[in-house]
Amino acid sequence: xxxxxxxxxxxxKKSISWCAKRGDGKVFGEGSVKANRQSLAEWVRTFNEPxxxxxxxxxxxxxxxxxxxxxxxxxxxxxxxxxxxIAASKKKNDKIDASKxxxxxxxxxxxxxxxxxxxxxxxxxxxxxxxxxxxxAVKMKNKISGVLMEVGAEHDKQKLHGKKYFNELLGTLxxxxxxxxxxxxxxxxxxxxxxxxxxxxxxVKNLKNDFRLCDRVKRLQTIRGxxxxxxxxxALEVGEPERFTAVGHALSYCGLTSAQSESGGVNKRMxxxxxxxxxxxxxxxxxxxxxxQWNPQLKAxxxxxxxxxxxxxxxxAVARKLVAYLLAVDKSGxxxxxxDVSK
Numbered sequence: 131x132x133x134x135x136x137x138x139x140x141x142x143k144k145s146i147s148w149c150a151k152r153g154d155g156k157v158f159g160e161g162s163v164k165a166n167r168q169s170l171a172e173w174v175r176t177f178n179e180p181x182x183x184x185x186x187x188x189x190x191x192x193x194x195x196x197x198x199x200x201x202x203x204x205x206x207x208x209x210x211x212x213x214x215x216i217a218a219s220k221k222k223n224d225k226i227d228a229s230k231x232x233x234x235x236x237x238x239x240x241x242x243x244x245x246x247x248x249x250x251x252x253x254x255x256x257x258x259x260x261x262x263x264x265x266x267a268v269k270m271k272n273k274i275s276g277v278l279m280e281v282g283a284e285h286d287k288q289k290l291h292g293k294k295y296f297n298e299l300l301g302t303l304x305x306x307x308x309x310x311x312x313x314x315x316x317x318x319x320x321x322x323x324x325x326x327x328x329x330x331x332x333x334v335k336n337l338k339n340d341f342r343l344c345d346r347v348k349r350l351q352t353i354r355g356x357x358x359x360x361x362x363x364x365a366l367e368v369g370e371p372e373r374f375t376a377v378g379h380a381l382s383y384c385g386l387t388s389a390q391s392e393s394g395g396v397n398k399r400m401x402x403x404x405x406x407x408x409x410x411x412x413x414x415x416x417x418x419x420x421x422x423q424w425n426p427q428l429k430a431x432x433x434x435x436x437x438x439x440x441x442x443x444x445x446x447a448v449a450r451k452l453v454a455y456l457l458a459v460d461k462s463g464x465x466x467x468x469x470d471v472s473k
Contacts, residue, residue: 135181138231147224212241246369267326355421371460385411418448
């Protein structure tokens with residue numbers, strides 16, 4: 131290991147600052163390289179000995195990681211929130227950041243984070259884009275309702291976004307109530323709504339039928355109350371379930387545990403931690419609100435917590451139980467079965 135070079139990379143949108151050090155801390159070289167594949171190919175050729183690289187997780191890290199990994203002995207990605215030494219420095223610039231990442235590598239103190247396989251990250255990108263389309267569709271629905279309320283047009287809120295009802299409503303709107311400008315806005319909003327809805331449905335269909343995911347998603351859906359969106363989100367956001375050695379680790383990753391603050395022997399439990407996978411947290415909380423209607427075991431958990439008088443804690447308890455079920459099915463590779471505790 132000491133014969134290797136330790137290369138710290140400070141990644142940005144247009145450039146990458148780098149610093150290469152030997153095991154004893156002597157600087158082998160440092161500089162900056164443009165963040166494109168051609169420049170990186172020329173830069174990699176300058177190393178005539180094995181090297182270990184490290185970089186901070188950013189929006190641009192993925193493709194750089196995939197490109198450089200075949201050329202390095204090891205390539206690590208650091209958790210940005212855990213690089214406190216860099217964030218808290220009095221003097222901070224790209225050159226110093228790269229040097230400190232190299233030092234963390236030398237001392238084996240780089241706070242490494244999980245990097246999902248390239249194919250998982252590719253599908254995850256599609257699923258997250260689907261979430262964007264769903265959000266835009268909701269905005270269009272709210273806009274349609276808002277415009278109708280603004281002009282005082284009577285409508286059935288429950289049926290408003292149905293295609294047949296919307297067209298009938300548009301045809302019956304009096305010009306005194308809804309001028310042409312309002313009708314044009316309604317038509318444009320409806321067109322965008324249909325586009326976003328069709329787009330997100332197409333993405334979900336393609337993902338759940340992908341040969342790399344279909345069997346896994348079907349197994350996860352054997353848990354009553356788990357739908358295709360939750361199953362897809364779990365599979366793609368978690369990546370490899372074996373990386374969670376205990377349910378508690380998965381709960382923490384999903385943002386379903388509280389932060390902890392201990393000082394002077396006083397231990398305090400804080401609100402739910404913000405250090406989490408927000409995509410998983412959101413879909414788990416939403417699923418936990420309706421899953422008890424379909425799953426007797428989850429219903430029992432929900433009713434037990436409701437009996438204590440806190441509805442939010444009941445939802446959180448169901449979400450935690452869902453994580454335990456999902457992790458067990460995913461790691462075992464078997465369909466979900468209710469355990470008979472009487473035996």
